[in-house]
Amino acid sequence: MRRFRRGMIFVLLSCVVVLTGCSATGAKKSTLVVLEADSLMVPFAQLQKQFELENPNINVELQPYGSIQAIRQVTELGQQADIVAVADSSLIPMMMYQTNMPDGKPYADWDIESNTNQLVLAYTSTSKYADELNADNWYRIISRQDVTFGFTDPRIDAVGYRTLMTLGLAGSFYNDPMLLQDAVGKYFSMPLTADNENGTTTISVPELLEPTDSHLVLRNADIELLALLQSGNIDYTIDYKSVVIQDGLKYLELPPEVNLGDTGDAQTYGKVVVQMVYQRFATVNPVFEGLPIIYGMTIPNNAQNTTAAIKFIQFVLGTEGQKIFQNCNQPELIPPICDNASELPGALKTLFP
């Protein structure tokens, strides 16, 4: 009996090993490792499906991270990726051009910018004062102390510093210079300040950023905030329109002058700057200038599968790829832009004459 049972366990275990093993192997394929911003998950999943259909010998491996984390995976943790695609194209020059690989070359020296997005105010039907919310009073509602406003940590997440930009721009747009202070600034243990000089608003984020009141809820990424919103633990948050729609949440569109989604308003956006004031770690003092939301992607210089990466980028920029983005509410940037086009691999150069 005992021997029988032992035999059964052995058979079961072998089944598990064989089954899991089978799904893992298969025909010889090359793997394309894509580190993607969280807000690209939905369109990239569709791109992956279509791309793999057309290129059956390529296996696309998507790894979602916050944009900053995606880059740090490569530059700090030494992960070899074939494509890095982030929600803020300015992060690539800031963090990848300026960091060198062990052999002395930078991790990347170009980036392609092809899609945009915009910020909206997300809420649910149970959010406080949702019934009186409109495009003229939203900033006053999120400033009320009994309303819980959530946003991502601007020190580590693009939506976070973009939220501050939107609030800074809203201050000028609605002619309410205390808007940023009233909505978020005054609820931190160390002051988060906005200084207006020559028409440019500079928002300084202190090193210690801890809310002192339950009016504010900070998280590391918007995924957590959306869970808090859906469970009614926060009333409002500002997030990408595409993500909010994908999550089936209610949202209020913000005026183009503040939503960072209109490339035609780039000049207006340029009037706000978010700077991190890290006194102790003076070597890193990131400054984020107000820019339209533009996604950026690059092939790191230590990529293993450059051929497949080039094909994937061509696919993203092509009609099929852009149709997917369109359906995911991440409109195409017309025309796509390339920073440092002279450094592009040959096959991509033709796209940016």
Add this chain to the structure above:
Amino acid sequence: MQVIRKIIRTASSFWGRHRLLAVFSVLSLLIVLFVLVPLFKIVFLSNKTALWQALQDTTVLKSILLTLFAALITTVVGFLLGVPLAFILARHNFPLKGVLEGLIDLPIVVPHTAAGIALLFVFGRNYLLGKWFNSIGIQFVDSLAGIIIGMLFVSVPFLINAAKDGFRKVDVRLENVARTLGASPWQAFRRVTFPLARRSILTGTLMMWARGISEFGAVIILTYFPMVTSILIYQRFESYGLTQAIPVAALLVIICAIIFIGFRLFLQREKKLD
């Protein structure tokens, strides 16, 4: 020549006598290295100045103390609620007991982000338990209570399982003897069963506490501030890069090493006294 032959003979007779020990030692060495090398690497990757800085950084110290404290409270709660369950599971049979035992292990398997979200939908301010706790002034978002339920959910199975095994090893006849000698069920539990199962329970308690300290995924959903150390390490890494994150990790490893080694030594002494 003779010497070599002698050496070979000694070696082969040693091999003959201690084959099991030799094979096991080699295998053990592999797993010990696997665990220790990365830990040492974390400690030695950060230079002394960086470690010293971390040690003087009040944010870091506060966060480490908070983490140790929250995990401690979690363990006390887990102990009070988990040990009775372990006793029932070890001593009594009831319908669907196997199912219950399987379900209790689930928090170990469930991705911890999912665990955090699940807790949010139970302890959130719009849900029954959340509302009730809110009425007595306890909130679970951005609070110590949030850290505790996050840690409790993912770590309590370790204590329940260890305590259950401990109670199972205690001979029921000893309890029965105590009962025939006039002890009440409470007395039998307190004087006989619990002391005999104590070592397993203590080990489980330690494991639970340790698991609590390391938790990230479930806690970050519920509570970003006050910031536990796992989240602080992550935030430092994101904002400043590895050079600022590693000293914090190193400090946590060193402090936990001291506590854990101390605890194990204490357990060993206990065993000798037994």
